[in-house]
Amino acid sequence: MTSKQCPRCEGNGWLTRAGKNHAEAVTCECVATCKKCRGQGLTRIEREGGFAEMVVCPCGITDLRKRIELYNRAQIPPRFFRSQIDRYQAKNDDQATVKQTLLRIRDSFVGSLGIGLHGPPGVGKTHLLTALAGWMTLIGGKEVVYTDFSNLVARLRAGFDNGVGENRLIEPIAEVQVLMIDELGKGRATEWERGVIDRIISHRYNAQLPTFYATNYAIPDMAAATTNVDMEFQESLKSRLGSRVWSRLQEMSSPVYLGGQDFRARQPATRPSRAAGRSGVSPVPPKRG
Numbered sequence: 001m002t003s004k005q006c007p008r009c010e011g012n013g014w015l016t017r018a019g020k021n022h023a024e025a026v027t028c029e030c031v032a033t034c035k036k037c038r039g040q041g042l043t044r045i046e047r048e049g050g051f052a053e054m055v056v057c058p059c060g061i062t063d064l065r066k067r068i069e070l071y072n073r074a075q076i077p078p079r080f081f082r083s084q085i086d087r088y089q090a091k092n093d094d095q096a097t098v099k100q101t102l103l104r105i106r107d108s109f110v111g112s113l114g115i116g117l118h119g120p121p122g123v124g125k126t127h128l129l130t131a132l133a134g135w136m137t138l139i140g141g142k143e144v145v146y147t148d149f150s151n152l153v154a155r156l157r158a159g160f161d162n163g164v165g166e167n168r169l170i171e172p173i174a175e176v177q178v179l180m181i182d183e184l185g186k187g188r189a190t191e192w193e194r195g196v197i198d199r200i201i202s203h204r205y206n207a208q209l210p211t212f213y214a215t216n217y218a219i220p221d222m223a224a225a226t227t228n229v230d231m232e233f234q235e236s237l238k239s240r241l242g243s244r245v246w247s248r249l250q251e252m253s254s255p256v257y258l259g260g261q262d263f264r265a266r267q268p269a270t271r272p273s274r275a276a277g278r279s280g281v282s283p284v285p286p287k288r289g
């Protein structure tokens with residue numbers, strides 16, 4: 001067992017740090033130096049009749065290594081290696097409600113339903129998304145890919161240009177157990193980009209694979225109902241991605257509104273006036289058909 005007293009990992013058995021290309025997790029020394037298996041994962045048990053057997057060590061390092069590998073393959077940006085939902089400081093009711101929703105998802109995630117965070121820049125959407133990715137890999141043992149939409153599009157474009165087959169490029173994203181797309185809709189929204197996201201979302205929709213996303217673009221009803229929100233937030237994600245993608249997306253990832261001021265801004269910004277229905281988490285009922 002990992003020592004609950006370990007001051008470095010608090011008994012988790014892992015530590016996270018900012019790697020060169022992405023956030024990375026490593027095994028804490030308290031597990032790596034297990035006296036029974038010396039960090040090898042297997043321990044020797046003497047049986048009757050002079051036989052000995054190698055069994056999985058109760059320190060759990062074998063399973064821990066798998067979860068650490070999942071974290072390291074999730075491609076979380078380096079600066080978000082400390083992300084935790086508990087550490088997200090909610091500054092208004094919207095943020096407090098979304099935090100509670102994500103804690104619930106975190107602690108009892110089953111099935112295929114994801115969540116979509118809609119909000120202006122600088123309210124902590126990436127923090128929450130990467131925190132969920134970290135939890136799902138290190139605690140949940142799930143395969144997760146986190147990707148920024150612009151990077152995803154650029155990477156796929158480069159692959160196509162180099163003659164890599166379309167299926168080979170899209171499959172790892174379309175088929176991953178849990179997908180998290182940040183900055184969804186950002187970019188030029190060309191026909192080609194829409195086609196790529198359509199293929200990914202359609203595949204995940206049909207396969208019932210959970211998708212989480214964050215976006216600076218509005219939930220359609222909100223964009224239509226308000227004219228005085230933040231500039232960045234006036235266009236809807238539906239108009240960016242097209243009706244077909246949006247229709248599926250809102251069914252597979254409940255859209256919620258995460259409002260507030262940009263925490264990066266030094267000057268206090270004017271809080272946009274709130275139209276009815278804009279406060280709190282605003283799940284949009286899925287449209288059928």
Ligand SMILES: [Zn+2]
Pocket residue numbers: 006007008009010011012013014028029030031
């Ligand atoms: Zn430790």
Ligand SMILES: [Zn+2]
Pocket residue numbers: 034035036037038039040041042057058059060061
């Ligand atoms: Zn051990």
